Amino acid sequence: MKSTSIKGLLLASTLLCSVGFAYAQDAELTIESWRNDDLEIWQTKLIPAFEAKHPGIKVKFTPSAPAEYNAVLNSKLEAGSAGDLITCRPFDASLALYEDGHLAAVTDLEGMKNFSSVAKSGWSTDDGSVQFCVPMASVIHGFIYNKDAFEELGLAVPQTEEELFAALDKIKEDGNYVPMAMGTNDQWEAATMGYQNIGPNYWKGEEGRLALINGDQKLTDEQWVQPYETLVRWKDYLGDGFEAQTYPDSQNMFTLGRAAVYPAGSWEISGFNNLADFEMGAFPPPVRNAGDECYISDHTDIAIGMNPKTANPEAAKAFLNWVGSDEFASLYANALPGFFSLSDHTVKMDDPLAQEFVSWRGKCNSTIRSTYQILSRGTPNLENETWNASANVIRGTEAPADAAKRLQDGLASWYENQK
Template sequence: MKRLNVILSVLMLVCVLLPIAAQGTKASVGEVTLTMGSWRTDDVEQMNRLLAEYKKVAPTVTIKFQPTNPPDYNATLRLQLDSNTGPDLMYARSYAAGQELFKAGYFADCTDIPGLMQNFTASNLAPWQMEDGKMFAVPFAAVSHAVYYNKDILKKEGLSVPQSWEDFLSLLKTLKSRGYTPLANGLADEWDILETFFLGLLPNYIGGADQRVRYESGELKINDAAFVAAYQAMADAAPYCPNGFESVTYNDSQVLFASQKAVMFVDGSWTAEVYKDAPFDWGLFAIPAPRGKQTAICFHPDMAITMNRATTHPDEAKAFLTWLCTREGATKASQNLPVGYFPMINFPITLEDVHANEFLALNTGKQTDARFVWPALMDLYAPMNQAVIKVMKGQLTAKQAADSVAAVF
């Protein structure tokens, strides 16, 4: 009997303690901290503002933005994921680079995130979609490419925005003859002359996505007349770049334009905020197509956010991605994205910055496409980059440049 009383006492104690233990467990997981990886080191302030907005929606969740130096992001993220130390949430590259990490089992399947398949167009989903239709990220932002120009100088010289590539070359020639450096672009960092200039003008010569896929399949050849003409355009622009442009870095180019030492700069929309306090009036125009062709825009799907398949907080990570798929989340994101990054969700969103709207207006009535090599031909990035550099240095003809890339296709 005594033994029975002891057992009953123990059972009663357990019954009392279990709810307390459960409450303790609930409290310990009530406050959750997630980490977010990114290659956008310039966006710490903006992303912290956005994540603070999300905390108003999810008070128990803190998301820490932990970006990596952009050139190191891919390698660093892969190392983290391989060692099971990857962030809970992370920026996902579009197309092949992102697909590879999904295939490796690192990116979670995002297909069933509420609102994802309903609130984005098929074309905006495609860069982060597998062949079987599965989504590996939530589209976050796109960027555009155009020509920045000093309105004050053109007005002073009685010059106007060119309507064709031939007009553009004529404008460059006139500016140079009057003592100006027409273009700020250089070659030292290599990536920018390919991504912003060559891939920015390429749709003017080969067409949009419908033509790109024909090159990807091999139906059209990447050393055809259209490609040769695009390389020739780069060769024709080279004499109007700064003296010693081979040694001019991307940052140098920004400084040259900002200090009015160069009249124009072919670049991406992400640079727009750099010139927000510039002491002169500046604007944008689309890289013009040659006469007889339609001007097209390289509007590139740049960033998406995904979750780590191995995160210990899948519900909280998924809830954040779900928020990004809502009108509220997309609006907050657009308000806190850096100038020159454009939301991809299928809701009407008003941007406050004048130049951001000017960039978007360039898309009106024009074909748009991603950077040519991103969807399926990233193996051609390096050889194409070198071909552009060599043709601008005069080391290859346009035909030789096109043939050099075709040789490794």
């Protein structure tokens, strides 16, 4: 009897230990994100691929509405209820999270060796010594056009700005299409698909952007004013009522075949593929003069980091290392055409429009949006002010030089290097 009891206790003890061991090997990770339109892709493609190689780890993707993400995430972090993995917007918003202790350093993760310093710049400390998110993807700016319309009108893809304006003149003269689909109602499009799209060809990409940060150039210098002067010319090609035209209005105008050219970001590709019943092409921002070096905005857009308070740090690190892998790079780029891998891996993409956008990396110099790093930390916020200035210039309610001076005065009021 006594022997049986001891055996029973030993068996129970062994079972408890084995249960405890199994439990210790299992982990569940929750991902916070603003990309709620990605839910199906994470559930059907990305998470199953990760879990297949890490059977002890389960992952949940729990996005918030994009406009609410920052506020929701901050409240969860303060309450200690945020997920294990945090999707990171670029530059200052994520830097603030790191400085407040809400993102762990990932500098030494094995997967980080697959990213260049430019790729990591959106999620690094100002001196570049610490990274706090693993880069996932960038978006590229340019122009998407209706190939059927161009063929119908005998138009060649423009290489220079004057060739673009000549094409827009022909489209306008024909009268069957609005030459260019963009409105100014929401303001941000005028800056993002207007000023930040064509501007790098004027300020020479990273050269000008860094010079602005260092205080060696000012927003009133000609290379920063001239893009506004070019945007003034866009007004004649945007169609009637563009001042009240919203971003969805412009998307609909183009995908319904009513406009020939759409100043774009590559993030439009997935949606446009589903909506347009005509063949689309894309071209980079035309250079000012034939033979000029070209520059593209290849903007670091999305990354993922670790909540320092996660109960499963090793599992979270395993996931982050996988995000740095060639498998993730290929899966993500093909599941979301127009969101391009920031890793050094060679990624084969199936979507022809995405292939066209990413091919510009081999022809042009890459930069990021000029307002995103450091220069929008103060008040007035340079990013938001650039939205307003770009819209005003296109509408004709503010002269390019006046808009540039207003932005420069605002920046100089709080940014030491520009005082």
